[in-house]
Amino acid sequence: MTPLSLYIHWPFCVSKCPYCDFNSRVLPTDLEEKNWEAAYLAELSHYAARLGNREIATIYFGGGTPSLMRPQTIAALINKIAALWKVQQNCEITLEANPSSSEVGKFQAFKNAGVNRLSLGVQALDDADLHFLGRAHDENAAREAIEMAAKTFDRFSFDLIYARAHQTLGAWVGELQEALAFGAKHLSLYQLTIEEGTAFHKRACQETLTAPDDLAALMYEVTQDMMAAAGLPSYEISNYAAAGQESRHNLTYWHYNDYVGIGAGAHGRFVEGGVRYATENHRNPDRWLQQVLGAAHGRTEETIIDEGTAMREALMMGLRLTSGIDKAAWAAKFAAPLDDYVAQQKRSIMVEEGLIIDDKSTLCATADGLQRLNAVLGYLS
Structure with missing residues (x-):
């Protein structure tokens, strides 16, 4: 039975971060979460009718800030998935969360829900x-959240952004040493980049927001060395893990699986x-919600990917991995x-x-x- 992964997007946050170009917006005070739950359940059922003969390998709740959802909503979606598909016994179910006290207080309930x-x-x-x-939290809240995640979940990760202005x-190095001391077996470490359409993109015209390129490159090299020495080598450009602790969901993307x-x-x-x-869904949350409640899906586009495009995408994703692309797997896929x-x-x-x-x-x-x-891919593809 061919594996299938599910990504479930919650588009709301407490506030919009100035560097973020993800599809997210501030959580409305009058949001009716039950309506959103009904829409998610409907769209899951729609795809199960098309792909019900698949086996679910990973589920990822991303955003936005999906930990703003009620644990009961998360449980309802996981239970629905189990009713619609066969779910692998070791299915990885990830939830993104922020370190606010209101979300940390729900960690155990999220675990009970199946995360x-x-x-x-x-x-x-x-x-x-x-x-x-x-960010809406302070450094003490960050440390407390990491400690609570370690107590609650056998597998957890946290993100840090480096190459910030004046860093x-x-x-x-000191910040990374402190991060490693928490004992996480997976870390995502991203260089700050300025994305078009963000608040930082507007500010970057007037002020320097990132480290100079040569310093950023040195930081990357030092990060590689420190993480490898700590037993968490890079397995992707920005992701580091102990053996067996890699994000299986994200590997779905990088291996160009379904x-x-x-x-x-x-x-x-x-x-x-x-x-x-x-496929691509409506970006506007209200439009997505209205369409799903009426048509059972929120798509704006569904296109056939030709073989050349698929190979180009697979090359782009696969070369992000330090292990690269397995040629036998490529031949089997294409x-x-x-x-x-x-x-x-x-x-x-x-x-050469x-x-x-x-x-x-x-x-x-x-x-x-x-x-x-980017230059390597531009030349090879």
């Missing part, structure tokens, strides 16, 4: 930087009847060798430049290649 992995949006362990990043290498997107603005990629589809898709001459030049490793079983980026991945 078995928590992903905390900490972002910094310093009050000044948390204020700069527009020194020494300050980042997933369904549920909720406002969610995307999906899956094969049905031998045809590969891409019924064609990876070596036929990426020209030998291009691969040879990238090998020290940017990729190309052997009989694998195509992967080197450490230098990962730092220049």
